[in-house]
Amino acid sequence: MPDALVEFQHLSHAFRPGRHIVIKALRDVSFSIQKGEIFGLVGESGCGKSTLARCLMNIYQPSSGRILYKGVDLCDGKARRQHRRMLQRERQLIFQDSASSLNPRMRVERIVTEPLVIQRIAPPRGSLRAEAEHQLRSVGLDASCLNKTPVELSGSQRQRVSIARALILEPELIVADEPIASLDVSIQAQIVTLFKHLQLAHGFTFLFIAHDLSMVRYLCDRTGVMRGGRLVELAPTRELFSNPLHPYTQALLSAIPFPDPLRERARPAFSAPPPEPAREGALVEVTPDHFVLQSPSCT
Amino acid sequence: MTDQDRFAVVGILNEEPAPPPRRRPSRAPVLSALLLALIVLGCCFGGLMTAKDPAYMDLANTNLPPGGEFPFGTDTMGRDIFSMIWSGGRVSLFIGFASTLVSTLIAVAFGSLSGMAPGWLDALLMRLTEILLSVPNLLIVVFLQSLLGTPSPAGIALVIGVTSWTSMAKVIRTEVRQLRNSDYVVAARCMGGGFFHILRLHLAPNFVSSIMFMVVMNIRGAIVAESTLSFMGIGLPLDTISWGSMLSLSEKALMTQSWWVLLIPGLFLVATLLCMTNLGNALRKRVNQRHSNL
Ligand SMILES: Nc1ncnc2c1ncn2[C@@H]1O[C@H](COP(=O)(O)OP(=O)(O)OP(=O)(O)O)[C@@H](O)[C@H]1O
Ligand SMILES: [Mg+2]
Numbered sequence: 229m230p231d232a233l234v235e236f237q238h239l240s241h242a243f244r245p246g247r248h249i250v251i252k253a254l255r256d257v258s259f260s261i262q263k264g265e266i267f268g269l270v271g272e273s274g275c276g277k278s279t280l281a282r283c284l285m286n287i288y289q290p291s292s293g294r295i296l297y298k299g300v301d302l303c304d305g306k307a308r309r310q311h312r313r314m315l316q317r318e319r320q321l322i323f324q325d326s327a328s329s330l331n332p333r334m335r336v337e338r339i340v341t342e343p344l345v346i347q348r349i350a351p352p353r354g355s356l357r358a359e360a361e362h363q364l365r366s367v368g369l370d371a372s373c374l375n376k377t378p379v380e381l382s383g384s385q386r387q388r389v390s391i392a393r394a395l396i397l398e399p400e401l402i403v404a405d406e407p408i409a410s411l412d413v414s415i416q417a418q419i420v421t422l423f424k425h426l427q428l429a430h431g432f433t434f435l436f437i438a439h440d441l442s443m444v445r446y447l448c449d450r451t452g453v454m455r456g457g458r459l460v461e462l463a464p465t466r467e468l469f470s471n472p473l474h475p476y477t478q479a480l481l482s483a484i485p486f487p488d489p490l491r492e493r494a495r496p497a498f499s500a501p502p503p504e505p506a507r508e509g510a511l512v513e514v515t516p517d518h519f520v521l522q523s524p525s526c527t
Numbered sequence: 528m529t530d531q532d533r534f535a536v537v538g539i540l541n542e543e544p545a546p547p548p549r550r551r552p553s554r555a556p557v558l559s560a561l562l563l564a565l566i567v568l569g570c571c572f573g574g575l576m577t578a579k580d581p582a583y584m585d586l587a588n589t590n591l592p593p594g595g596e597f598p599f600g601t602d603t604m605g606r607d608i609f610s611m612i613w614s615g616g617r618v619s620l621f622i623g624f625a626s627t628l629v630s631t632l633i634a635v636a637f638g639s640l641s642g643m644a645p646g647w648l649d650a651l652l653m654r655l656t657e658i659l660l661s662v663p664n665l666l667i668v669v670f671l672q673s674l675l676g677t678p679s680p681a682g683i684a685l686v687i688g689v690t691s692w693t694s695m696a697k698v699i700r701t702e703v704r705q706l707r708n709s710d711y712v713v714a715a716r717c718m719g720g721g722f723f724h725i726l727r728l729h730l731a732p733n734f735v736s737s738i739m740f741m742v743v744m745n746i747r748g749a750i751v752a753e754s755t756l757s758f759m760g761i762g763l764p765l766d767t768i769s770w771g772s773m774l775s776l777s778e779k780a781l782m783t784q785s786w787w788v789l790l791i792p793g794l795f796l797v798a799t800l801l802c803m804t805n806l807g808n809a810l811r812k813r814v815n816q817r818h819s820n821l
Contacts, residue, residue, distance in 0.1 A: 285717050316719035329710035333732045342728070343718045372542070393714075 232260035232296075233401060233433050234284065239293035241279055253279040254290070255457040258511065259519075261401075266427055266434040268448030268465065270441060270480070276457040277437045278324060281405045284435070285321045297401070317347060320394035322404040326386040330378040336389055337374040340364065343397045363392040368418055384411040391419065395426070403435045408443065416440070420447050441484050445469055450517075453477045459511065463518040473520045559805035566799055570620055573613020581610040581768055590785045600787040603779055608791055611768050616795060618769035619750050622684045626749040629688025631742055634695035639726050641696070642703025653700065660693045668752075669761060678763055683756065687749045695741045702734040736814045743807035747800050754796060770796045 241254040253276040261267045269277055282288045284295060286302055295302040297319070300311050308315065320343075323329035330339055340360040344351055351359040361371045367388040378386050387410055394402055404423070408416045420443055426432050438444050444451055444465065451468050453461040453476065461474040472478045486492050511519040569576075585605040593600040599608035641652040659667075671686045672678060706712060712729050720728075750770075756762030757771030765772055773792040780788035 287713055287717065312719070316717070319717070321714065321717055323710045323714065325710060329714055331711040331729055331732075334728070338728075342715065342720075346715070346718045346720045346724060397718075 231263045233263040233298065234435070235260040235294075235296040236280075236284075237294040237296065239280070239283065239290050239295060241276075241283055241288060241290045253457050254283070256293070257454075257457075257459050258293075259452060259459060259462055261433060261435060262450075264427070264431045264433055265449040266423065266436055266447055268444040268451040269435065269437045269454060270439070270444055270451060271454030273439075275454045277454060278405050279457075280454075281321065281403045281435065281437060284403055285319060286315075313347070317397050318400040320397065320399040320402050322387075322391055322394045322402065322407045324405040324407075324409065326383060326390050326410060327378070329390050330386060332378055334377065335374070336360070336364070336376050336378070336381070339378070339389060340392045340396060343393065347397065349397070359396065360392075363396050364389070366395065367392045367422060368415070384415045387411055388415075388419070391422075398430065399432065401433045401435070403437075405437045406439060407436075409439060416443065423447060441481065453480065458521060459519075460521040461519065462511065467515075467518055471518075473514060473518070556802075556805040556809045559802040559809075562798060563802040563806070566616065566795065566802075567620060570613050570616035573610070573616070576609075576613070579607040579610045581606060581614045582766070583607075590780075590783055592785070593787050593791075599791050600785070602773075602776055602788045603783065603785070608773075608787065611773060612770075612792060612795055615768040615770050615773050615792065616799075618680050618763070618767065619753060619771065619796070620799075622680055622687065622753045622769070623746040623750040625681065625684035626686075626688035626691065626752075627742060627745040629685060630692035630695065630745055630749075631738075633689070634692040634699055634738075635726075635731070637692065638696040638699025639703050639730055640722075642700045642730075643707055643722060643725075649700075649704075653697070656693045656696055664690050668756065672761060678761075678767075680763065680767065680769070683753055683762060684749070687752050691745060691748060691752075695738055695745065698738060698741065699734055702737060703730055706730055706733055739814065740807045740811040743803055743810060747803040747807070750796070750800065 236257050236259055239254055239257045240252070243251040243253055245251065257276075257280065269280070271277055279288065283290045284297075284302070286308065290303055293303070297315065300315070301307045302315070334342075337357055337360045338345075340363055341351070341356040344356065344359065353359045353362055357374065360374060364370065364373060369385060369388055369392070373381065373385065373389070378389070381389065387407060391404075391407060394404075408419050411419060423434060423436070424447060427434060436444070436448055448465045451463065451465045452459050453468070453474065455476050461468065461472065461477045463471075468477065469481060472481050482495075486495075510522065512522045514520050583606065585601065585607070587605070588597070588601050589605040590603055591597050591601045593608075597607050597609060599612060601607055602611075637652065637656070641649050644652065667690045668686055671689065672682075675682045675686065706729065712725055715725050715729060753762055753769060754771030754774060757769060758775045760775065762775075763769050763772045765775070770792045774789065774796070777789035777793075780786075
């Protein structure tokens with residue numbers, strides 16, 4: 229691995245909502261994200277994508293395993309406190325639900341500039357307002373939004389405000405948890421183009437979590453497929469789409485809709501393969517950089 | 528190519544001027560607010576209306592009924608009740624506001640700390656407030672009084688404030704528990720926002736409306752508490768004039784059938800309390816309405 233920005237090592241996380249209930253949201257996930265790449269993470273609802281993102285942002289403390297960010301172990305409280313400011317500035321999260329990630333009582337200007345205020349960074353463009361306006365422009369909003377509250381914005385405008393807030397510190401790693409799921413198609417394309425543009429211009433690294441496979445195909449350099457808390461396949465995006473090996477990935481890819489109703493109608497309905505057996509499997513490198521989860525018995 | 532032409536601004540409608548909406552007749556308690564303002568102003572500037580010293584005992588004019596030189600009459604010691612009302616009101620209102628300030632500060636600090644704290648600390652802090660809540664208030668007050676020595680208005684305010692924050696703290700803690708899981712608080716924490724930043728920007732604006740009612744009721748409660756304590760003789764000494772200590776004289780006054788000594792401070796006290804109750808209820812209604820509008 230030449231230049232890994234983030235490394236997940238045997239990461240597991242279990243929720244314990246009740247005394248005798250355990251939900252294993254992540255099971256032994258290991259992979260790394262290279263510096264400057266856009267890493268796509270796809271998988272069905274409830275497979276643990278958000279949990280992974282939240283572990284990476286230190287919102288959840290994983291039950292076992294390690295996450296290394298630039299060699300700093302994020303699960304180790306002491307190391308984390310030592311690099312607190314660096315971590316707070318360099319990692320930013322874009323939430324899945326834009327309505328609840330913005331304080332309904334704050335105006336857009338203050339929402340967007342909140343990271344600057346918290347980190348006590350002098351705004352590079354003179355005033356906080358100018359800075360907010362610049363960031364809004366870069367996500368396709370104009371200054372008329374500055375004085376509005378989130379309630380007065382549409383869903384896609386809210387999501388763009390939260391993207392602007394994540395971008396204002398010019399972070400190194402942006403964890404985007406389904407940032408475009410609530411946007412209409414033209415805006416989706418814009419936001420995705422924006423991400424690509426930002427990545428080319430500034431070399432940001434993205435962890436891009438999505439449902440929409442066509443966007444992942446367009447945007448991401450490498451893609452991981454998750455199912456039931458496990459990473460089942462990991463490959464460069466082009467390779468994954470042209471040569472899916474895991475049955476679940478194959479089913480997922482076959483479910484991408486065609487823009488042709490006749491072909492669409494003739495297609496068999498989506499049927500996910502039976503879930504993985506509970507036994508532990510291991511990611512096996514089938515061809516260079518192409519990993520597939522295989523249970524020990526299959527090999 | 529700049530960002531601007533790459534990303535067209537879409538999805539923004541222009542704002543058009545609209546005629547101002549017709550005003551519904553407001554149900555604001557105008558009368559209560561006016562009366563309260565009058566009483567507060569009178570207490571603040573009452574000294575200008577009368578040249579008499581409220582503490583001066585004019586032994587030639589004891590127990591005079593209202594009228595003439597003494598608009599509200601004089602008490603058994605010959606003090607002018609008109610000037611006593613204003614200077615006594617100042618003390619009573621001061622105790623009301625100061626003790627509420629104390630109790631609100633404690634409640635906000637304690638409630639939000641407990642709300643943001645991890646489970647075990649939260650449980651510990653809440654058990655503590657419950658213990659405080661279950662000890663009779665009067666007991667704590669008497670105990671603190673004895674620690675502080677001779678009672679003064681500031682001392683009484685502190686004692687009442689320190690004993691009346693628990694229920695407000697519980698409300699705040701419940702609100703904070705809900706708010707702290709909302710994504711914007713999580714986001715602020717990820718960005719490195721400290722406890723006070725989150726409290727000021729994200730928590731306080733969201734719970735302030737739900738404790739407004741309790742704050743007003745707290746002022747009211749503190750004034751009542753002061754009167755009760757003074758009436759029972761464990762509050763302010765007789766030579767510190769407040770509405771409460773004036774009422775404590777009434778027992779003696781009733782024997783001489785001078786009803787005004789009891790009635791006039793009582794009237795002012797009850798009017799003030801009623802106005803505050805009214806205001807508090809109006810506040811609560813407004814908050815509830817806003818919640819149901821959401
Ligand atoms: N706070 C929580 N307490 C208990 N269980 C949880 C909690 N958060 C998530 N889970 C469970 O963990 C599993 C993974 O949740 P997660 O939110 O990571 O899914 P996801 O992949 O993000 O799904 P989606 O695509 O719908 O956002 C789910 O089965 C969910 O029920
Ligand atoms: Mg999710």
